[in-house]
Amino acid sequence: MSLLFLSSGLFLGWSLGANDAANVFGTAVGSRMLKFSTAALVCSIFVTLGAVLSGSGASHTLGKLGAVDAIAGAFMVAFSAGFTVFWMSRLKLPVSTSQAIVGAIIGWNYYAGALTDYNALTKIVSTWVLCPVLAAIFSIFFFTLFRVSIRRTRIHMLKLDKIMRMSLLLAGAFGAYNLGANNIANVMGVFVPVAPFQDFVFFDGMVFTGTQQLFLIGGLAISVGVYTYSRKVMETVGNSLFRLSPEAAFVVVLANAFVLFVFSSVWLQQAITSVGLPAIPLVPVSSTQAVVGAVLGIGLLKRAHGVNFSILGQIASGWVTTPIISCLITFVALFFLQNVFNQEVHRERRFKVARSVVQHLHLQGFRDTAWNSIGDVMFHSEMSLDMALAETCSLTARERKSLIQASEMVEIFVDPKIVAKMDRVSLTDNEWRMLKKISGKRFDYTWQFQQALAPWTELDPGENKARQQAKLDRLIETFQK
Amino acid sequence: MEFLFRRTKVLEGQIDDFLDAVSQGALLFKHTIKNYLNQEDEAFNRNIATIRKLEKEADQLRRSVENYLYTHSLIPEHRGDVLGLLENMDNVIDTAKSSLNCFSIETPDIKPQLVNDFLSLADKAALAAEAVVMASRDFFRDANAVKDHLHKVYFYEKEADKIADSLRRRIFRLEIDLSHKIHLGAFVKHVDLLADRAEEVADRLSIYTIKRSA
Known part of the structure; x- marks a missing residue:
């Protein structure tokens, strides 16, 4: 197909x-x-x-x-x-x-x-x-x-x-x-x-x-x-x-x-x-x-x-x-x-500005707190969240984009079964140890998963940063439901 | 890198040899007429034989270059112009040979008072032919330099025309038979024809050059 x-x-x-x-x-x-x-x-x-x-x-x-x-x-x-x-x-x-x-x-x-x-x-x-x-x-x-x-x-x-x-x-x-x-x-x-x-x-x-x-x-x-x-x-x-x-x-x-x-x-x-x-x-x-x-x-x-x-x-x-x-x-x-043909032309996406997202964004230097008012609402597209943000906050387009990215909900489950079967050729020993440490954990947001694995960029300073990011992206793809 | 251009070099050599033959033909033309006017029969006959050989060689080279250009589809933009140029240059050496042939067959009786004018006419015609050979060489290498030689061709052709005109006037004022006058007049035209052929090539070359530098 x-x-x-x-x-x-x-x-x-x-x-x-x-x-x-x-x-x-x-x-x-x-x-x-x-x-x-x-x-x-x-x-x-x-x-x-x-x-x-x-x-x-x-x-x-x-x-x-x-x-x-x-x-x-x-x-x-x-x-x-x-x-x-x-x-x-x-x-x-x-x-x-x-x-x-x-x-x-x-x-x-x-x-x-x-x-x-x-x-x-x-x-x-x-x-x-x-x-x-x-x-x-x-x-x-x-x-x-x-x-x-x-x-x-x-x-x-x-x-x-x-x-x-x-x-x-x-x-x-x-x-x-x-x-x-x-x-x-x-x-x-x-x-x-x-x-x-x-x-x-x-x-x-x-x-x-x-x-x-x-x-x-x-x-x-x-x-x-x-x-x-x-x-x-x-x-x-x-x-x-x-x-x-x-x-x-x-x-x-x-x-x-x-x-x-x-x-x-x-x-x-x-x-x-x-x-x-x-x-x-x-x-x-x-x-x-x-x-x-x-x-x-x-x-x-x-x-x-x-x-x-x-x-x-x-x-x-x-x-x-x-x-x-x-x-x-x-x-x-x-x-x-x-x-007419009943085909999925785009994936269902969910966005929620949860408390953890607000904390994460504060750490990133965001000052406007007006988005707290839309914290409990689930949005089903970038556009609807963007419109809500535009109405309630005084964020720039770039800041809104970062906020939207951070608040996209994904289900990442580091399934121990998948980890056990994984081909670890591309991972260094340190990266592999770090991955095993978070095995069995669940994450609602991509940035949470990345944060959990973030120290691995410091473990092997000699490694190419773009390569490490590519590996992270591949892991997200593997564990995302 | 040399091996890439081996065949091109051979072809370049053939074109150069062809132009050498035309140039030598023009020089021989002048010398052979001088031999005839000075009644140096042995040198005259030897030069006639040489120019026949040169003309034959030029024909062979031209055919070989033309065949190669066509069969290998070389210089598609300028192939027609190059073939036209080679054929017209071939006419120059053909004209030199057939004029000298006429001298050899008809042995015109040229009066001593006309000798210098005939020599001068042959000299200008040969110079026009040599200048057009130089222009042709530059056409292959530097189209912008062609015009430096073309103006010389036109100059020598005009000079030759002037000499031919005055020579024919002098011939027809001589106290000789009309048939003799007509015969000598025809030989003036024969010698002048070489300059005319050179001018024809120059006319074509100036158009080809405009096309090439466009």
């Missing part, structure tokens, strides 16, 4: 492979600088590698926007996004999978009563605007650099042709890797919290996580799309839309690859923040819009009169219309799936 629900994600993957692969290799294949068979093989391998090895960054940001917590809901979110893309493409309206999936997640948030993280949404929307602008800047930079170096080195036309072919292949491979890393979030991102796959350890402690397995399947779906349908699209991109010289084609491929890299590389984000610069949000962006931006950049550089600026207006209108349409379709579709 789970695999059936994944089908909408696989369809999105197929459509990504059929359409967006053309953004990476279209100009190269269309200008006959590369054979389709070579392009398809390189694209499939590197898209899959990018998805599996570096796909977590962008999907993490998408997860912040809204964590779809039931597989039927994730199915409908991906399906609605796919349907929006299909329908808008049929109507010849500008559309992007990235924008459709964001709208679909917001649609799910409204339906499930979950709060939309407007900070994450603002970040995502700003990257949509930034994406074509950055692509244009990159293409202007690369094109100028390329021209100057060609002029200086006086390379023979035939040698340049050979270099161009190899560069197109390398830039295309880099672009495909980043396409996989960036856009796998669109394809499989919504399934991450509900994926039915278990982590497995191979060789010496190497873990192939459930998310990576999910992304591998998504990558394979993209590859199928590349092989079955992208040839025609590549030839159209290469010949009809923009007639580019091989040099310009290379610059477009490179600029597109770099834009996708900027918005998907965890490594780059860490490098930028380590020197004190603001972090670049890792967000799935539209490679089509990146390509259009890159081509416009070259057009501006050449002062071409034929540059069609109305295309920018069309893109900008897509930023608004696509998410709204996708959001509405998702909302209606979730209603049908839940009420």
Whole structure:
């Protein structure tokens, strides 16, 4: 059944492979600088590698926007996004999978009563605007650099042709890797919290996580799309839309690859923040819009009169219309799936601002005590609690969010039977001792469980903090009822 | 890295050899006419044989380059232009060979007072052909430098035209038979034709260069 629900994600993957692969290799294949068979093989391998090895960054940001917590809901979110893309493409309206999936997640948030993280949404929307602008800047930079170096080195036309072919292949491979890393979030991102796959350890402690397995399947779906349908699209991109010289084609491929890299590389984000610069949000962006931006950049550089600026207006209108349409379709579709087909599209959630939560928040530095008045009320969605808080307290949106997170009731029972059967390979001796100490205890809130285990972060100071947090999250998942 | 460019190097070499052949043909053209005018028969016949050989080699090189470019789909954007350029450059050496052939077959009787003008005409035509070879070499390596040579081609072609015009006027003022005048006039055209062919290549090159630098 789970695999059936994944089908909408696989369809999105197929459509990504059929359409967006053309953004990476279209100009190269269309200008006959590369054979389709070579392009398809390189694209499939590197898209899959990018998805599996570096796909977590962008999907993490998408997860912040809204964590779809039931597989039927994730199915409908991906399906609605796919349907929006299909329908808008049929109507010849500008559309992007990235924008459709964001709208679909917001649609799910409204339906499930979950709060939309407007900070994450603002970040995502700003990257949509930034994406074509950055692509244009990159293409202007690369094109100028390329021209100057060609002029200086006086390379023979035939040698340049050979270099161009190899560069197109390398830039295309880099672009495909980043396409996989960036856009796998669109394809499989919504399934991450509900994926039915278990982590497995191979060789010496190497873990192939459930998310990576999910992304591998998504990558394979993209590859199928590349092989079955992208040839025609590549030839159209290469010949009809923009007639580019091989040099310009290379610059477009490179600029597109770099834009996708900027918005998907965890490594780059860490490098930028380590020197004190603001972090670049890792967000799935539209490679089509990146390509259009890159081509416009070259057009501006050449002062071409034929540059069609109305295309920018069309893109900008897509930023608004696509998410709204996708959001509405998702909302209606979730209603049908839940009420007509009787499927659980979101988990039941409960929130209660109990005395222990108040004490916990006081320790966190919260001063407003007005929430005491809603202490005995059980809320069944983030939205209803948020509205109650907004009416009674003078908390900021961020504080309300922290309070809501802390007051979500979960049933965590550290079942001694499960502890006895647990595979302790990933736990250190100290962590394992600590876990056995709380065996048999029950917790109402996640933070209580974390507090009970908190000292373990001090037990092994050498351990990676992110790794320890990941282990904690896995334990919560294991013991949560 | 070298192994990656092995075949490209061979092809580059073939194009260079082809252009060398055209350039040598232009130089030989000038020398062979000088040999003819100075009645150095042995050198004349030897140079005629050499230019025939050069023309044959140029043909073979051109065909080989064209075949390779087509079969391996190289330089898709500029393939048509390169093939056009090679064929037109081939016309330059063909023209040099057939002009000299005419000298060899028809043995025109050139009066001593016309010798200097014929030499000067042959010199300007050869210079135009050499300049277009230089422009073609730059077309493959640095399109922006092509125009530095093209203006020379146009200059030498104009100079050749001026000399040819005045030479024909002088021929038709001579006290010789009309048939002789017409015969000599035809040879002026033969020699001048080399400069015209060079100009035709230059015209094409200037368009190809605009396309390449666009």
